[in-house]
Amino acid sequence: MAVRQDIHNSEIPVLCRACEARHRGVCGALTPEQLVELSRHTTKRKVEAGAVLVSDSDTIDSYANVLAGVVKLTKTLPDGRQQIVGLQFAPDFIGRPFKRESSITAEAATAVRVCAFPKTSLDRMISQAPELGHRLHLQALNELDEARDWMLTLGRKTASERVASFLHLIARHGDPEAESDGEISFDLPLTRADIADFLGLTIETVSRQLTKLRKDGLIAVENNRHVTVFDVGKLERRANI
Template structure:
């Protein structure tokens, strides 16, 4: 039997899909070659530089996207301009609010990102015709909800040091594919110290102090300010509380 991953070499698969490293784990993993061709007729790849606005809060939902590469920062802004980072999305996360009419968060490229963008009507037609696609997107939504609830525990109950370690663990386990099959991980921080502070409810100074403590303890190594090496993921995990 041909494995799921071998279909990347199938000539019937659209070129855009064959080059997508996130496809098998994202929403497209349940689509057969014919359905991928139909979806590809409507989609396009979009590249955005770090800092680019992807979605504006309270704007009309006209399209959805799959994150193919990079990190997306979700945030809410108060009337007085204060910002709170409320989530991060990685490949192959789904970007957009299904069945909604208006976006409820800002989405910004936290690093250079690649998105596979599909118009809202096209995707909703495919979901109506393909229960497996709708189920896959529902499962992704529930996974993100579970992660958000776990993060509420981090913000509400953990110490400042445990929060910083938990943030690094989150990035290490989502951003470094090699880390899934090895003892360590290596990645560039997708957020500035200020954004990390917003995400964790800490000051920049507190974030920097606990990053330094982890470095001094040998749990992480920091080079070029934002490049992180984790020689032992289990040691980092033990710091997460």
């Protein structure tokens, strides 16, 4: 994969070249000089599925960008019931600006690559680069829209509609332009347990609804993880979009 060949490319830190976050993510707000400055404190990390990135009620001292893989944001009741309150894909930003404590846990749902940097570095940079603050603001608003969409799903949809909504979410994430009468296939980034935690259901109910979709001829499932949706429009009707 070739690095973009523009004249000033030399100024972009090696670490940041070919990084998606520099284009669509928050780093796109930074000048080459600021990128250099930030990259001085930056580390790329590989994280295996299941590893915890930020733990509930920890004081946060670092932020990160997702470079690859899927990160789940979860909340847990004292007795262990868990709910996924958000999914982060590349090049999403992970972290809660302007607050010392996180109220949620961030955990790798798949193998993940992140680019992590100390909170202080970015916080300092926000005051210098207004565009950076703006991008973070946009991301927060976007996550807010998503959270509220999902509240409707959790509060008012049936199990069948929830599972269809989830498949639709994942499908659309892979191909936002998917024709509503087209076929589309993808790998699920979550286990059944995670899907259940995302949908506010049990593993068994998720499984039953998936087999129902299969028997109704809407989807095919191979090796548990790979899903083909035959008709996105029909799926949307199931999801009550």
